[in-house]
Amino acid sequence: MKLVYSRRALADxxxxxxxxxxxxxxxxxxxxxxxxxxxxDRICRAPESSPRVSxxxxxxxxxxxxxxFRIFYQVRNDTIEILHIRHTSMRPLKTDQx
Numbered sequence: 001m002k003l004v005y006s007r008r009a010l011a012d013x014x015x016x017x018x019x020x021x022x023x024x025x026x027x028x029x030x031x032x033x034x035x036x037x038x039x040x041d042r043i044c045r046a047p048e049s050s051p052r053v054s055x056x057x058x059x060x061x062x063x064x065x066x067x068x069f070r071i072f073y074q075v076r077n078d079t080i081e082i083l084h085i086r087h088t089s090m091r092p093l094k095t096d097q098x
Contacts, residue, residue, distance in 0.1 A: 001044055002079045012085040032067050039071055040062050047075045059083065
């Protein structure tokens with residue numbers, strides 16, 4: 001499968017790297033980066049393995065074990081698009097119905 005990242009997902013990755021490299025610890029930043037890569041690799045191998053998001057049935061969310069992030073992605077034909085990488089302590093996104 002082909003893997004693509006949305007602009008938002010790329011911005012999320014940049015923000016995560018900046019925050020943990022500058023604020024917390026470069027070692028933690030490397031560890032988080034490796035874990036994100038591992039989860040994305042699993043998504044590529046088994047794209048249907050993560051549950052669908054209830055408000056958006058085309059989107060799936062994979063939890064990043066050990067770190068408080070969720071990776072939101074969409075599968076279309078032979079492409080997996082990483083849409084957003086979100087810290088789990090953030091407030092939920094507002095939906096169009098609200």
